[in-house]
Amino acid sequence: MVRATLPLCALLLLALPALAQEKKPPFRWGTDPTGGAPFIYQNADGQYVGFEVELAEYLAAKLGRESVMVDGTWANLPQQLNKAADVEKGVDVILNGYELRKDLVEQFGVSRAYYAYRVALVSRKDGGVSGWNDLSGKSVGALGGTVAHDYVRSHHPDADIQLSEDVANVFKLVNDKRMAATVQDSPAAVHFLKEYPDLTLAGEPVKAGYYVIYFRKADAELGAALDAAIADGLRDGTFRRIYDKYGLWNADQEELIGLLDKPWPPQLEGNKTPWPRLLGELLRAAWMTVKLSCASFPLAMLLGLAVAVGRVYGPRWVGVPCGVYVEVIRGTPLLLQLYALFYMLPVFVQTVSPDLAAWFTPFACGVLGLAINYSAYEAENYRAGLQAIPKGQTEAALALGMSKWTVIRRVVLPQAVRIVIPPVTNDFIALFKDTSVCSAILITELTRKYNELYNFNRDLIVELVVITAGLYLLMSYPLALVARWLEKRLSKS
Amino acid sequence: MIRVTDLVKCHGPARILDGATLTAAPGQLTALVGPSGGGKSTLLRCVNGLEQFQSGTVEAFGHTLTGGQPPTQPALQKLRRAVGMVFQQFHLFPHLTALENVMSGPVHALGKPKAEAEQTAKRLLARVGLADKAGARPANLSGGQQQRVAIARALAVEPSAILFDEPTSALDPQMVGEVLAVMRDLAADGQTMIVVSHDVDFARSAAVVHKMVAGKVVQSGPPDAVL
Structure with a gap:
């Protein structure tokens, strides 16, 4: 027995290193595929292409590992390095147009530069922006948290910066005359100028910095291998070919x-932001949150009331559409509705009247989108309230000779309002926080501002989270108090 | 004059009213008696237009409802201003004070100015003995007080007749008296009233008593003859 197993064990032991060598872990690189062309995007076949995809494949081949793309949101990619590489969404490196920045270099290992980019200003050939000095008061799109964004806000503080993660849409907005200009990294500018013949570089692109790959500080060996691969690629013409x-x-x-x-x-x-400026910017963004909520919620209540009354008291041809409205609006995401309002609807409107399309500003669309979305929920609140009023109330009022509408207005509604105060307050507080979704249509409200500031001040993450959360609480808690007071006052009567 | 002719009201297979006919003369107290389920309340509700009926007619002070023909809103409003109603469960508006309850008809149904309506309301509250409760909410009034406010509310639109649908059935026994006293007072003043009542004593004070059984008026006449 012993004689037979010993050679077997020896054989196994010999095979182990070979097995291990074959099982090199994959090269997991983090990117945000929505960031767009030419970095990484989907071609017509649905495959991810782009110069960074090819770069990653080249690097993986050099390392003798398999290239695995891991997607994330651009602003939070560095955070993904704080987890292990082999967990869900774990990465070995991040490679997605990340600039060489002091705050990131302090936290992470950094490779040699793989690309030297410039910051380019793009506008329409027939637009009002023909150079960097024309930006005052103009709407300028930028990718939040980038050096390009920081460049505009520090060099042209009086420009109206509108942030979006969706670079392709920003170029489209400029092309559609809904945005004056956009500041983007030169690769994006090069790509989209090919796509939109009416757009042009406004002024000379400004030399800004380098794209680098970040990795864990502990992975020095990986870093050295990446540097060697980058040096080879630059020297032997591989990079130039890509x-x-x-x-x-x-x-x-x-x-x-x-x-x-x-x-x-x-x-x-x-370029650390000093505290007074940080707080000032957060407060200004909080004010935007307040404006969005306070403009949209009364609209939502009115719209919801109309829909609820139509549904409960209207004839079938009113009640059925009202019911459909509630289900459709309630059953689709707010984000999608905002996209439809801001990106899709103006395209149709533009064919009718270009002037009218100009009304679809981010703020107007944000208010309208929130109002429509929440009106569906309010309608259901009111419907419950209206139906909770006993039938005898209506009969007593009718018996006095009041018209049907007077009965609703004078007898049923005032009683229903009392019932619906708690759920409506609840929705108002929910809407307060949902305003953050408006950042998707270029509005800088509190959450978006937090994201932006955190991007530039990554060492202040705890402080910024606490302050931002505190500001939300500071805004919503008084609401809860007002609602409670209102409830108490009305229940006394 | 209220004249109900051959009223038929069906609810599914059940004939709640089965050819009910009666008249109520102006200035008189008319009582409607009979066992539960006989159709008394439904008949009153038909007269006020709160229920629709399949056939027959209701004529009240020049307004006519015809079975099978849904009345228009304005026609109903006119009829209801002529024929008021007091309910078993009072149905006061809980968000309004007693005074505002009484004012609600003149202000919101007749479009009278608030000051004038307030004068009327105060006078009517005094008449039902509740001048001191003008500012009270229904929740702070006893059942008997609530029903007296409801009567004042019905009176405020100055109807030609008032229908009372079992006005004392929901009351504690000790409160029945105060409501009936108000009603007797109204009757003495010549207010046209049709009262559905289980209270035999009160029915005795009526000019005419109609007895309803199974959706029909089976007997009509002076109290002594019917009761």
């Missing part, structure tokens, strides 16, 4: 080769 395919190779990239012999990373300047 970049040329997307029209991205230029003199700036030639300079990267020269930088390979210099120490890396270079001395970096941080």
